[in-house]
Amino acid sequence: LLETSPGVAEVTFVEKEPAERHTIISWEQKNSCILPEDLKNFYLMTDGFEMTWTVKTDDTPMPLGSMVINSISQLCRLGGSSMYTLPNAPTLADLEDDTDEEGNGDKPEKPHFDSRSLIFELDPCNGNGKVCLVYKHAEPVVSPDTEIWFLDRALYWHFLTKTFTAYYRLLITHLGLPQWQYAFTSYGVSPQAKQWFNMYKPITINTALLSEEADSFVNKLDPNKVFKSKNKTPVLKKKPPSQPAGSQKSHTSMTSAKTSSLIGNSSKK
Secondary structure, three states: OOOOOOOEEEEEEOOOOOOOHHHHHHHHHHHOOOOOHHHHHHHHHOOOEEEEEEEEEOOEEEEEEEEEEOOHHHOOEOOOOOOOOOOOOOOHHHHOOOOOOOOEOOEOOOOOOOOOOEEEEEEOHHHOEEEEEEEOOOOOOOOOOOEEEEEEOOOOEEEEEOOHHHHHHHHHHOOOOOOHHHHHOOOOOOHHHHHHHHHHOOOOOOHHHHOOOOOOOOOOOOHHHHOOOOOOOOOOOOOOOOOOHHHHHHHHHHHHHHHHHHHHHHHHO
8 A cells, every 4th residue: 555655665664573482471570560462462473563664755765654563672661760860860750640630431541650550662653752551550460451552742641542453453554654643632643744644544434633624724735746856957057257359369469479579589699
């Protein structure tokens, strides 16, 4: 689908070997939790996932889509204590506020940065946030129930899916478009990302996310115009200014006069 889309220059898929079972067991022992069965089976097939694609604008390739799932070795805990941090340095746990709204009705309970939750980074999202595997109940014993949440750049939590398999489908159907995770937030994707959304139209059941409002979204991208190579006008080289005819004649007469005088002096000698 990507290779046949307009403007797509290159689709790169990095093949990875399956993770060894003892690596998964050692990760579970180190973090005192059990991986969800679907994620464990995924790592036994491939140790992570990486697919990127570029578009060509004005004959210049530009990275656009990125689909990443960290390997088991990069499935690191978010906000874990480090031996190099200063004693009084602020941590993510300091952001906890007991006045935050807890899950009620349609809103699930949000993860906690402190010891109440275990959070592991699945996807760095190219710096636009983090997709995390969350164990929401870690005290006194870590619950095997997990969820997939999106942590935006302002450190607010947004629920994505209950299982890794459901998130994997979301990742594929949104084609790894920039900031696609923000489509599941209350403030949505940026206008620039929405232009890419409307151009490539990710396969998603929530078609309302792609609806255009006349007041907030006006510009449209036409693939035929965006990816059309521009005809560059040739740059004319400037010629050095030519000397006037009169000055050339005077210069010639002066040169001949000097030559004749030199000949006369040599003959006298």
